[in-house]
Amino acid sequence: MICMRMPARQMAMMLSAFTLATAAPAPLRAADAPMVTIENFAFTPQVLTVKPGTTVTFRNDDDIPHLVVANDNSFRSKALDTGDTYAFTFTKAGDFAYYCGLHPHMQGKIVVAP
Numbered sequence: 001m002i003c004m005r006m007p008a009r010q011m012a013m014m015l016s017a018f019t020l021a022t023a024a025p026a027p028l029r030a031a032d033a034p035m036v037t038i039e040n041f042a043f044t045p046q047v048l049t050v051k052p053g054t055t056v057t058f059r060n061d062d063d064i065p066h067l068v069v070a071n072d073n074s075f076r077s078k079a080l081d082t083g084d085t086y087a088f089t090f091t092k093a094g095d096f097a098y099y100c101g102l103h104p105h106m107q108g109k110i111v112v113a114p
Helices: 008-022
Strands: 035-039 042-044 047-050 054-060 085-090 094-099 107-112
Touching: 047 054
Parallel strands: 035 054, 047 107
Antiparallel strands: 035 042, 054 085, 094 107
């Protein structure tokens, strides 16, 4: 059996590559987090499906205020001015219909499924 010694630099590079390959997945970046935008008097997407424990952010891109209100009163935002956001964490499975408290014709739904 032939035994060769690996140079320290090469060993360090191999360990670094192994660490990167076995590291835990990167946390969800804010840009990747589920978001519902409010624009032109509509929620987009109108229906969003997420897993339990997911935080959904609602962002008002309209130039007038809006409110996000759950039909079952499980969540309610303050009045959101242009650029404001509201985040809610959905902890249990179910369908969560919501509407704009100032413009009730604006409606959407969050579906929480395992």
